[in-house]
Amino acid sequence: MFLLGQWDVSFWFLVAWTAISCHVTLLSVTIFLHRSQAHRAVDLHPMLQHLFRFWLWFTTGMVTKEWVSVHRKHHARCEGPEDPHSPQIYGIKKVLLEGAELYRDAAADDEILTKFGHGTPNDWLEKNVYSRFPVLGVSVLVVLEFYLFGLAGIAVFAIQMLCVPVLAAGVINGLAHFWGYRNFETNDAATNITPIAAIICGEELHNNHHAYPSSARFSLRKWELDLGWVYLRLFSFLGLATIRRVAPRPQFNSSKTAMDMDTVKAIIGSRLHVMESYASRVIKPVCSMEMKTLHEHRKIFKLAGRDLAKVDHLLDEAGRLRIAAALAVSDSLNTVYDLQNRLQSIWHKAGASQEALLHALQDWCKEAEATGIDCLEDFAARLQGYQLKPFNG
Numbered sequence: 001m002f003l004l005g006q007w008d009v010s011f012w013f014l015v016a017w018t019a020i021s022c023h024v025t026l027l028s029v030t031i032f033l034h035r036s037q038a039h040r041a042v043d044l045h046p047m048l049q050h051l052f053r054f055w056l057w058f059t060t061g062m063v064t065k066e067w068v069s070v071h072r073k074h075h076a077r078c079e080g081p082e083d084p085h086s087p088q089i090y091g092i093k094k095v096l097l098e099g100a101e102l103y104r105d106a107a108a109d110d111e112i113l114t115k116f117g118h119g120t121p122n123d124w125l126e127k128n129v130y131s132r133f134p135v136l137g138v139s140v141l142v143v144l145e146f147y148l149f150g151l152a153g154i155a156v157f158a159i160q161m162l163c164v165p166v167l168a169a170g171v172i173n174g175l176a177h178f179w180g181y182r183n184f185e186t187n188d189a190a191t192n193i194t195p196i197a198a199i200i201c202g203e204e205l206h207n208n209h210h211a212y213p214s215s216a217r218f219s220l221r222k223w224e225l226d227l228g229w230v231y232l233r234l235f236s237f238l239g240l241a242t243i244r245r246v247a248p249r250p251q252f253n254s255s256k257t258a259m260d261m262d263t264v265k266a267i268i269g270s271r272l273h274v275m276e277s278y279a280s281r282v283i284k285p286v287c288s289m290e291m292k293t294l295h296e297h298r299k300i301f302k303l304a305g306r307d308l309a310k311v312d313h314l315l316d317e318a319g320r321l322r323i324a325a326a327l328a329v330s331d332s333l334n335t336v337y338d339l340q341n342r343l344q345s346i347w348h349k350a351g352a353s354q355e356a357l358l359h360a361l362q363d364w365c366k367e368a369e370a371t372g373i374d375c376l377e378d379f380a381a382r383l384q385g386y387q388l389k390p391f392n393g
Helices: 011-038 046-059 064-076 092-107 110-116 124-130 136-149 151-177 206-211 227-237 261-269 271-293 295-304 317-328 331-346 354-369 374-383
Strands: 042-044 241-243 249-252 386-389
Touching: 011 042, 011 046, 011 064, 011 151, 011 227, 042 046, 046 124, 046 136, 064 092, 064 110, 092 110, 092 151, 136 151, 151 206, 227 241, 249 271, 261 271, 261 354, 261 386, 271 295, 271 331, 271 374, 295 317, 317 331, 331 354, 331 374, 354 374
Parallel strands: none
Antiparallel strands: 042 241, 249 386
Protein backbone atom coordinates (compact mmCIF):
# COMPACT_ATOMS: atom_id res chain seq x y z
CA MET A 1 0.00 0.00 0.00
CA PHE A 2 2.85 2.35 0.87
CA LEU A 3 4.39 1.79 -2.57
CA LEU A 4 1.16 3.00 -4.15
CA GLY A 5 1.30 6.34 -2.33
CA GLN A 6 -1.05 8.12 0.02
CA TRP A 7 -2.99 9.90 -2.71
CA ASP A 8 -5.08 7.75 -5.02
CA VAL A 9 -5.00 9.63 -8.34
CA SER A 10 -5.58 8.59 -11.94
CA PHE A 11 -2.91 8.03 -14.56
CA TRP A 12 -4.05 11.16 -16.39
CA PHE A 13 -3.67 13.26 -13.24
CA LEU A 14 -0.04 12.15 -13.05
CA VAL A 15 0.46 13.00 -16.73
CA ALA A 16 -1.07 16.44 -16.20
CA TRP A 17 1.01 17.14 -13.08
CA THR A 18 4.20 16.07 -14.88
CA ALA A 19 3.45 18.23 -17.91
CA ILE A 20 2.43 21.29 -15.87
CA SER A 21 5.40 21.08 -13.49
CA CYS A 22 7.86 20.72 -16.38
CA HIS A 23 6.19 23.62 -18.18
CA VAL A 24 6.51 25.87 -15.13
CA THR A 25 10.18 24.88 -14.81
CA LEU A 26 10.93 25.76 -18.44
CA LEU A 27 8.97 28.99 -18.06
CA SER A 28 11.04 29.86 -14.99
CA VAL A 29 14.25 29.25 -16.95
CA THR A 30 13.33 31.42 -19.92
CA ILE A 31 11.66 34.30 -18.06
CA PHE A 32 13.60 34.49 -14.81
CA LEU A 33 17.05 33.05 -15.51
CA HIS A 34 17.37 33.96 -19.16
CA ARG A 35 15.44 37.12 -20.04
CA SER A 36 15.42 38.79 -16.63
CA GLN A 37 18.66 37.76 -14.92
CA ALA A 38 21.10 37.01 -17.74
CA HIS A 39 20.09 39.76 -20.18
CA ARG A 40 18.15 42.28 -18.06
CA ALA A 41 15.49 42.54 -20.76
CA VAL A 42 12.66 42.54 -18.22
CA ASP A 43 12.21 43.51 -14.58
CA LEU A 44 10.01 41.15 -12.58
CA HIS A 45 7.91 42.01 -9.55
CA PRO A 46 9.75 40.78 -6.40
CA MET A 47 6.94 38.33 -5.63
CA LEU A 48 7.03 36.77 -9.12
CA GLN A 49 10.82 36.76 -9.13
CA HIS A 50 10.95 34.87 -5.87
CA LEU A 51 8.31 32.37 -6.98
CA PHE A 52 10.52 31.54 -9.97
CA ARG A 53 13.62 31.31 -7.77
CA PHE A 54 11.89 28.98 -5.33
CA TRP A 55 10.46 26.78 -8.07
CA LEU A 56 13.84 26.37 -9.78
CA TRP A 57 15.47 25.47 -6.46
CA PHE A 58 12.65 23.04 -5.68
CA THR A 59 12.57 21.31 -9.08
CA THR A 60 16.09 21.62 -10.51
CA GLY A 61 18.58 22.66 -7.81
CA MET A 62 20.07 25.22 -10.21
CA VAL A 63 21.83 28.22 -8.67
CA THR A 64 20.94 31.52 -10.34
CA LYS A 65 24.48 32.91 -10.38
CA GLU A 66 25.86 29.73 -11.94
CA TRP A 67 23.28 29.55 -14.73
CA VAL A 68 23.59 33.26 -15.55
CA SER A 69 27.40 33.13 -15.55
CA VAL A 70 27.59 30.15 -17.89
CA HIS A 71 25.04 31.66 -20.25
CA ARG A 72 26.73 35.07 -20.36
CA LYS A 73 30.05 33.41 -21.13
CA HIS A 74 28.36 31.47 -23.92
CA HIS A 75 27.34 34.76 -25.54
CA ALA A 76 30.72 36.39 -24.92
CA ARG A 77 32.73 33.47 -26.37
CA CYS A 78 30.15 31.95 -28.71
CA GLU A 79 31.44 29.18 -31.01
CA GLY A 80 35.00 29.76 -29.81
CA PRO A 81 37.22 27.42 -27.79
CA GLU A 82 36.04 29.08 -24.55
CA ASP A 83 32.32 28.61 -25.29
CA PRO A 84 31.06 26.31 -22.49
CA HIS A 85 28.79 24.25 -24.73
CA SER A 86 29.15 24.87 -28.47
CA PRO A 87 28.44 21.90 -30.78
CA GLN A 88 30.77 23.61 -33.27
CA ILE A 89 33.58 22.95 -30.77
CA TYR A 90 32.54 19.81 -28.90
CA GLY A 91 30.42 18.17 -31.59
CA ILE A 92 26.65 17.83 -31.71
CA LYS A 93 26.63 14.34 -30.13
CA LYS A 94 28.47 15.44 -27.00
CA VAL A 95 26.32 18.55 -26.43
CA LEU A 96 23.09 16.64 -27.03
CA LEU A 97 23.99 13.74 -24.75
CA GLU A 98 26.29 15.43 -22.25
CA GLY A 99 25.07 19.03 -22.23
CA ALA A 100 24.31 18.93 -18.51
CA GLU A 101 27.86 17.74 -17.76
CA LEU A 102 29.33 20.59 -19.84
CA TYR A 103 27.15 23.03 -17.90
CA ARG A 104 28.24 21.63 -14.54
CA ASP A 105 31.92 21.82 -15.51
CA ALA A 106 31.55 25.51 -16.43
CA ALA A 107 29.43 26.29 -13.35
CA ALA A 108 32.17 24.87 -11.11
CA ASP A 109 34.71 27.39 -12.46
CA ASP A 110 35.02 30.22 -9.92
CA GLU A 111 36.64 32.48 -12.53
CA ILE A 112 33.53 32.27 -14.71
CA LEU A 113 31.24 33.02 -11.75
CA THR A 114 33.33 36.02 -10.71
CA LYS A 115 33.56 37.51 -14.19
CA PHE A 116 30.04 36.87 -15.47
CA GLY A 117 27.84 36.45 -12.38
CA HIS A 118 27.41 40.09 -11.38
CA GLY A 119 23.97 41.42 -10.49
CA THR A 120 22.39 38.10 -9.52
CA PRO A 121 20.47 37.66 -6.23
CA ASN A 122 22.65 37.81 -3.13
CA ASP A 123 20.11 38.07 -0.29
CA TRP A 124 19.82 35.98 2.89
CA LEU A 125 17.81 33.21 1.22
CA GLU A 126 20.29 32.93 -1.62
CA LYS A 127 23.28 32.72 0.71
CA ASN A 128 21.77 30.47 3.35
CA VAL A 129 19.33 28.28 1.46
CA TYR A 130 19.35 28.28 -2.36
CA SER A 131 23.12 28.43 -2.98
CA ARG A 132 24.16 26.70 0.22
CA PHE A 133 21.81 23.72 -0.10
CA PRO A 134 21.04 23.42 -3.84
CA VAL A 135 20.00 19.76 -3.63
CA LEU A 136 17.68 20.20 -0.65
CA GLY A 137 14.75 21.33 -2.79
CA VAL A 138 14.82 18.38 -5.18
CA SER A 139 15.35 16.03 -2.24
CA VAL A 140 12.15 17.31 -0.67
CA LEU A 141 10.40 17.00 -4.04
CA VAL A 142 11.29 13.35 -4.56
CA VAL A 143 10.27 12.41 -1.01
CA LEU A 144 7.00 14.30 -1.36
CA GLU A 145 6.13 12.74 -4.73
CA PHE A 146 7.00 9.25 -3.49
CA TYR A 147 4.85 9.80 -0.39
CA LEU A 148 1.89 11.06 -2.46
CA PHE A 149 2.12 8.87 -5.58
CA GLY A 150 4.27 5.90 -4.58
CA LEU A 151 6.44 4.30 -7.27
CA ALA A 152 4.63 6.35 -9.92
CA GLY A 153 5.97 9.44 -8.14
CA ILE A 154 9.54 8.25 -8.79
CA ALA A 155 8.76 8.04 -12.49
CA VAL A 156 7.29 11.55 -12.41
CA PHE A 157 10.39 12.82 -10.59
CA ALA A 158 12.70 11.21 -13.15
CA ILE A 159 10.94 13.01 -16.00
CA GLN A 160 11.09 16.31 -14.11
CA MET A 161 14.84 15.86 -13.56
CA LEU A 162 15.39 15.16 -17.28
CA CYS A 163 13.37 18.18 -18.41
CA VAL A 164 16.08 20.88 -18.28
CA PRO A 165 19.12 18.68 -19.08
CA VAL A 166 17.44 17.28 -22.20
CA LEU A 167 15.46 20.25 -23.53
CA ALA A 168 17.67 23.15 -22.42
CA ALA A 169 21.21 21.81 -21.99
CA GLY A 170 20.85 19.31 -24.83
CA VAL A 171 18.39 20.54 -27.42
CA ILE A 172 18.84 24.33 -27.17
CA ASN A 173 22.59 24.35 -26.58
CA GLY A 174 23.01 21.59 -29.15
CA LEU A 175 20.46 21.55 -31.96
CA ALA A 176 19.91 25.31 -31.81
CA HIS A 177 23.55 25.80 -32.82
CA PHE A 178 23.54 23.04 -35.40
CA TRP A 179 20.24 22.61 -37.26
CA GLY A 180 17.27 24.83 -38.16
CA TYR A 181 16.50 28.02 -40.05
CA ARG A 182 18.13 31.43 -39.69
CA ASN A 183 16.39 34.79 -39.97
CA PHE A 184 19.67 36.63 -39.39
CA GLU A 185 23.27 35.99 -40.32
CA THR A 186 24.69 36.39 -36.83
CA ASN A 187 28.38 35.90 -36.05
CA ASP A 188 27.59 32.49 -34.56
CA ALA A 189 25.84 29.36 -35.76
CA ALA A 190 22.60 29.88 -33.78
CA THR A 191 19.42 28.67 -35.47
CA ASN A 192 15.68 28.73 -34.90
CA ILE A 193 14.54 25.14 -34.41
CA THR A 194 10.86 25.87 -35.08
CA PRO A 195 8.72 28.98 -35.61
CA ILE A 196 6.14 27.68 -33.10
CA ALA A 197 8.22 28.03 -29.94
CA ALA A 198 5.90 26.58 -27.33
CA ILE A 199 7.48 23.44 -25.86
CA ILE A 200 10.52 25.28 -24.43
CA CYS A 201 8.59 28.55 -24.04
CA GLY A 202 10.32 30.49 -26.82
CA GLU A 203 13.88 29.21 -26.47
CA GLU A 204 13.46 27.40 -29.78
CA LEU A 205 13.84 30.80 -31.54
CA HIS A 206 17.54 30.82 -30.75
CA ASN A 207 18.83 32.60 -33.85
CA ASN A 208 16.47 35.49 -33.14
CA HIS A 209 17.77 35.61 -29.57
CA HIS A 210 21.41 35.68 -30.64
CA ALA A 211 20.62 38.43 -33.13
CA TYR A 212 19.09 40.59 -30.38
CA PRO A 213 20.16 39.06 -27.03
CA SER A 214 18.85 41.93 -24.89
CA SER A 215 15.33 41.65 -26.33
CA ALA A 216 12.56 40.29 -24.10
CA ARG A 217 10.72 39.07 -27.20
CA PHE A 218 12.25 36.21 -29.19
CA SER A 219 9.67 36.07 -32.00
CA LEU A 220 10.59 38.45 -34.83
CA ARG A 221 8.38 37.28 -37.71
CA LYS A 222 4.60 37.40 -37.96
CA TRP A 223 4.46 33.63 -38.27
CA GLU A 224 6.61 32.96 -35.19
CA LEU A 225 5.16 32.27 -31.75
CA ASP A 226 7.17 32.89 -28.59
CA LEU A 227 5.14 31.45 -25.72
CA GLY A 228 7.42 33.09 -23.17
CA TRP A 229 6.58 36.48 -24.68
CA VAL A 230 2.86 35.69 -24.37
CA TYR A 231 3.37 35.12 -20.64
CA LEU A 232 5.46 38.27 -20.32
CA ARG A 233 2.72 40.36 -21.91
CA LEU A 234 0.25 38.87 -19.44
CA PHE A 235 2.58 39.58 -16.50
CA SER A 236 3.10 43.11 -17.79
CA PHE A 237 -0.67 43.64 -18.02
CA LEU A 238 -1.03 42.44 -14.43
CA GLY A 239 1.72 44.78 -13.23
CA LEU A 240 4.08 41.89 -12.44
CA ALA A 241 6.70 42.66 -15.08
CA THR A 242 8.23 45.70 -16.76
CA ILE A 243 9.59 45.05 -20.23
CA ARG A 244 12.80 47.02 -20.69
CA ARG A 245 13.93 46.19 -24.20
CA VAL A 246 12.66 44.46 -27.33
CA ALA A 247 14.30 43.91 -30.71
CA PRO A 248 13.88 46.89 -33.06
CA ARG A 249 11.26 46.61 -35.77
CA PRO A 250 12.01 48.60 -38.93
CA GLN A 251 9.54 50.67 -40.87
CA PHE A 252 10.09 52.77 -43.97
CA ASN A 253 9.15 56.31 -44.84
CA SER A 254 8.81 56.27 -48.63
CA SER A 255 8.63 60.07 -48.76
CA LYS A 256 12.07 60.45 -47.17
CA THR A 257 14.74 60.85 -49.85
CA ALA A 258 17.80 61.85 -47.81
CA MET A 259 19.60 60.25 -44.90
CA ASP A 260 20.02 62.03 -41.60
CA MET A 261 21.33 61.11 -38.15
CA ASP A 262 18.05 59.40 -37.20
CA THR A 263 18.43 57.16 -40.25
CA VAL A 264 21.96 56.26 -39.22
CA LYS A 265 20.83 55.35 -35.69
CA ALA A 266 18.05 53.18 -37.11
CA ILE A 267 20.37 51.38 -39.54
CA ILE A 268 23.15 50.76 -37.04
CA GLY A 269 20.72 49.76 -34.29
CA SER A 270 19.13 47.04 -36.42
CA ARG A 271 21.89 46.23 -38.88
CA LEU A 272 20.98 42.53 -38.91
CA HIS A 273 17.55 43.50 -40.25
CA VAL A 274 19.33 45.54 -42.92
CA MET A 275 21.53 42.62 -44.00
CA GLU A 276 18.61 40.18 -43.97
CA SER A 277 16.76 42.61 -46.21
CA TYR A 278 19.80 42.91 -48.49
CA ALA A 279 19.97 39.13 -48.85
CA SER A 280 16.27 38.80 -49.74
CA ARG A 281 15.92 41.99 -51.85
CA VAL A 282 19.28 42.05 -53.63
CA ILE A 283 21.36 38.86 -53.43
CA LYS A 284 18.49 36.45 -54.08
CA PRO A 285 16.94 38.40 -57.03
CA VAL A 286 20.34 38.84 -58.71
CA CYS A 287 21.05 35.10 -58.32
CA SER A 288 17.66 34.31 -59.83
CA MET A 289 18.25 36.72 -62.70
CA GLU A 290 21.66 35.24 -63.45
CA MET A 291 20.26 31.71 -63.43
CA LYS A 292 17.83 32.75 -66.14
CA THR A 293 20.32 34.60 -68.32
CA LEU A 294 23.36 32.35 -67.83
CA HIS A 295 21.76 28.94 -68.21
CA GLU A 296 25.05 27.08 -68.48
CA HIS A 297 26.01 28.26 -64.97
CA ARG A 298 22.63 27.69 -63.35
CA LYS A 299 23.94 24.96 -61.03
CA ILE A 300 26.80 27.17 -59.82
CA PHE A 301 24.42 29.98 -58.80
CA LYS A 302 22.03 27.56 -57.16
CA LEU A 303 24.79 26.00 -55.06
CA ALA A 304 26.20 29.39 -54.00
CA GLY A 305 22.85 31.02 -53.23
CA ARG A 306 22.81 30.46 -49.47
CA ASP A 307 26.54 30.97 -48.98
CA LEU A 308 26.51 34.47 -50.47
CA ALA A 309 24.63 35.90 -47.47
CA LYS A 310 26.59 34.06 -44.78
CA VAL A 311 29.01 35.71 -42.38
CA ASP A 312 32.48 35.18 -43.81
CA HIS A 313 34.07 33.41 -40.84
CA LEU A 314 31.23 30.84 -40.73
CA LEU A 315 31.95 29.70 -44.29
CA ASP A 316 33.81 26.45 -44.71
CA GLU A 317 36.24 25.88 -47.55
CA ALA A 318 33.55 24.31 -49.74
CA GLY A 319 31.34 27.37 -49.25
CA ARG A 320 34.15 29.73 -50.19
CA LEU A 321 34.78 27.73 -53.36
CA ARG A 322 31.09 27.85 -54.29
CA ILE A 323 31.06 31.65 -53.88
CA ALA A 324 34.28 32.05 -55.89
CA ALA A 325 32.83 29.95 -58.72
CA ALA A 326 29.65 32.08 -58.85
CA LEU A 327 31.51 35.38 -58.73
CA ALA A 328 33.86 34.25 -61.49
CA VAL A 329 31.04 34.05 -64.03
CA SER A 330 28.83 37.01 -63.03
CA ASP A 331 29.78 40.69 -62.96
CA SER A 332 26.41 41.62 -61.42
CA LEU A 333 26.84 39.15 -58.59
CA ASN A 334 30.38 40.42 -58.05
CA THR A 335 29.02 43.95 -57.70
CA VAL A 336 26.26 43.18 -55.20
CA TYR A 337 28.50 40.84 -53.17
CA ASP A 338 31.22 43.49 -52.95
CA LEU A 339 28.70 46.15 -51.90
CA GLN A 340 27.27 43.78 -49.30
CA ASN A 341 30.69 43.38 -47.70
CA ARG A 342 31.35 47.11 -47.85
CA LEU A 343 27.99 47.90 -46.25
CA GLN A 344 28.82 45.55 -43.37
CA SER A 345 32.26 47.13 -42.96
CA ILE A 346 30.69 50.56 -42.36
CA TRP A 347 29.37 49.70 -38.90
CA HIS A 348 32.48 47.71 -38.03
CA LYS A 349 34.63 50.83 -38.17
CA ALA A 350 36.03 51.23 -34.68
CA GLY A 351 35.52 54.64 -33.13
CA ALA A 352 33.75 56.16 -36.12
CA SER A 353 31.57 59.16 -35.29
CA GLN A 354 27.91 59.29 -36.31
CA GLU A 355 28.78 61.99 -38.82
CA ALA A 356 31.43 59.74 -40.39
CA LEU A 357 28.92 56.87 -40.51
CA LEU A 358 26.36 59.13 -42.17
CA HIS A 359 28.83 60.15 -44.89
CA ALA A 360 29.89 56.52 -45.41
CA LEU A 361 26.27 55.38 -45.80
CA GLN A 362 25.47 58.26 -48.14
CA ASP A 363 28.47 57.39 -50.32
CA TRP A 364 27.45 53.73 -50.30
CA CYS A 365 23.93 54.60 -51.45
CA LYS A 366 25.23 56.80 -54.26
CA GLU A 367 27.47 54.02 -55.50
CA ALA A 368 24.66 51.45 -55.25
CA GLU A 369 22.27 53.69 -57.18
CA ALA A 370 24.85 54.13 -59.96
CA THR A 371 25.28 50.40 -60.62
CA GLY A 372 22.32 50.07 -62.96
CA ILE A 373 21.09 47.01 -61.04
CA ASP A 374 17.41 47.70 -60.37
CA CYS A 375 16.99 45.75 -57.12
CA LEU A 376 20.16 47.31 -55.70
CA GLU A 377 18.98 50.80 -56.61
CA ASP A 378 15.63 50.09 -54.95
CA PHE A 379 17.37 48.84 -51.82
CA ALA A 380 19.54 51.98 -51.60
CA ALA A 381 16.48 54.21 -51.97
CA ARG A 382 14.61 52.20 -49.34
CA LEU A 383 17.58 52.44 -46.97
CA GLN A 384 17.30 56.23 -46.91
CA GLY A 385 13.80 56.03 -45.44
CA TYR A 386 14.77 53.53 -42.75
CA GLN A 387 13.42 54.15 -39.24
CA LEU A 388 12.55 52.12 -36.19
CA LYS A 389 9.06 51.47 -34.98
CA PRO A 390 8.82 52.41 -31.27
CA PHE A 391 7.73 49.77 -28.79
CA ASN A 392 4.57 50.78 -26.94
CA GLY A 393 4.82 48.91 -23.68
